[in-house]
Amino acid sequence: MLNIADTLHRWCREARPFALATVVGVRGSAPLPVGTSVAVDEDGNAVGSISGGCVEGAVYELCRQMLRDRRTPQRARFGYSDDDAFAVGLTCGGELDVFVQRIDPAAQPHVSTALSEIAQGRPVAVAQVVDGPERLLGSTLSVLGGRHAAYGRVDGGPADRAVADRARALRAGRTVRIDTGGQADECPERLSVLVHVHASRPRLLVFGAVDFAAALSQAGRFLGYHVTVCDARPVFATPARFPHADEVVVEWPHRYLERTSVDERTAVCVLTHDAKFDIPLLRLALDLPVAYVGAMGSRRTHDERMRRLREQGVTENQLARLRSPIGLDLGASTPEETAVSITAEIIAQANHGTGRPLTQSTGPIHRPSELASYR
Template structure:
């Protein structure tokens, strides 16, 4: 539900009851992941989706039925072996499990607070029972860093276990399920919790106030980053040139970067294409515990840059982190196309993608992991993912 925080807050303000259908488990090629929600309110309005269109109409109907009935929480499953699912179009070879939750805003003030935190990009996690004793189904605990938890699942020991799990998921920036077993002593029946985590948007720092930077800022914003444009030249760093940037900074890039507190989810894109900016900036950037560092330039520029960076004291291990020339090989020419290639490389790097056509790929979805070096300084953000290198033909240099 947290992904729909802004919209759901309006339902709380008007007191409009709704049913939220939230993905709790997927198997195979189901297109949405745990935490994705479709919401149907008492006025018939619909928000979000849980399948990219495959079974949304059937889920919508199930939500409408719950709005008219007495159930307040139940689970449903659609899969490729389920004839009803095939009838409504889930032919992608996956299984999707959901929990339907009937919510009355007047009875859920703490959920409203959690949604408000998520809408303001504050860290908050909601742990909900999605499998287990029927009396517990749909119960929630809300966790915020440094504050007492709110809500109860069933008993004190179970609540404490849920809080520990929710805090761990929140600090990892993850949404997903966790299992609590009978052997743990927390519950008399096995129980599954869905933990939805909302963490501050990861940062994208773009250095160089160019047309390519303007296009990349739009792509970064689309991907959910908080975008900063930094350039030492005030004439070029004009607000009207970068409508998608969250902030525009006029400063020497390396000086600005050195005072930033960045963590494992941040990405740095160096588009200045000028040694007097690039060398001190990349020297600082490649020693930051960030997810991705890329720099624009031709292969000749890159080779010259590597010489300068080694002279500045960077090791081969540090230089291996540099994605240059930046982006995937899409044959891009325009600033918008180059921005797309850079954004594509960032996504591939995060999830371990290869950049190859999916028709030739063994798997559509890749599972990322936390490298040990990143885990040690991980911020509350997104998975850094797996490192891959690629090339892109850009400006002559």
């Protein structure tokens, strides 16, 4: 659902009913993850994709049928067909379980509220019952992160509390499927719930107002980061030079890092390769619970930087977190190529990727995402 949240928000504002088809299970190789959705309104307008094209036509027809007949929510499974090359199926060889339901914004105003919060960048979790007693299928409940308030309903009783509590315990910009209930003191009925979790944008802190920073801020913005460029030199740190940054700060880098907020998703990129900026900044950054710390410079600069950091009391465990020289070996030379190299390393570290070509690896291409606590 998060992949089409902007359009769904507009449809809800217009009180436009729609059918929502969501991937709730994946087996084998499939192009898109659990939580990816397609929606179709009553005029036949469609948005989103769940298979990269393989089964879109069949899902579209299911959505149209759901709107026309006002059916109860239903499940459909799509897989590869060896017998008929033109049959509906996934040519990648995997299987998808798809859950289709009708959403009426007038009858489910909390969905509109949740989508409005998402549009404003606030953390939200939308829980959707995709397996369990038929009377509860398709029930939705929203948890607004800023207020931790829950809206909507599953059964109007213990299931509401159980689902809301589980949704509050999640924090990731992705969708996860959880099982809950089955206990008399919690929720007597066993439920499988898809929780669409929208987190606030992660931060990319770029230190050093250089050409590489301009390209990196554009790449970071494209990847969904809230990008800050910071440099102590006002003549270089200007919004005009960094139009893709969300903010440009004129301040000594380590002083800015001391006062700004970071979390376990924050990426810190040090592009100054100037010891008077780098050393106090990296000493602080390597002691913070951030996702990524990288520093630009030659091998010689790196060796000198490591020596100075050790002299400042930075431990070997902390130094092991430093990605220096920054980026993956892509043979990059231009600022734009270097930005791709750096963001590729950030993505690989966030997802525990190897950075190797897929042709040199075996096993599943897509790894299940790890869960973190929801705030």
